[in-house]
Amino acid sequence: MSDCTIRTASPKDAAAIAELCRDALGYACTEQTVQTRLSKCDSARERVFVAEQDGTAVGFIHAALYQTLYFDSLVNVLGLAVSSALRRQGIGTALLAETEFWTAEVGAVGIRLNSGGTRTDAHIFYRHAGFTEEKAQLRFLKRISPKHK
Secondary structure, three states, rough: OOOOOOEEOHHHHHHHHHHHHHHOOOOOOHHHHHHHHHHOOOOOOOEEEEEOOOEEEEEEEEEEEOOOOOOOOOOOOOOOOEOOHHHOOHHHHHHHHHHHHHHOOOOOOOOOOOOOOOOOHHHHHHHHHHOOOOOOOOOOOOOOOOOOO
């Protein structure tokens, strides 16, 4: 792995994480949005880890404890991105390893994640990291207008 340190994200990482969300994942995301969401993370059930190089977050993973009534607890990867200039250097693997450590720490039995059908390079990475395809799914979304308090 390149000279990176894996650590818990902090508010100072918001700009870099937003850029990773835009560039690596294709989401229109702002620094303010990330900063707000980071401040609302529930440390009892969520973690955001960053890979830092030369004082800048060059990758991140957002994971949350996932509990259902019908299956053992899992950790759900909600986002994983590495700077396109630094891929294939072990950064994503290191972020997953930190998440695996946290998964064991919270007593979950595994990690699940979803990956878009067109992200074939990501699929290769996940298979190489030991993930297996469980099932094909359709994702449904219904937008709801929030009520302001």
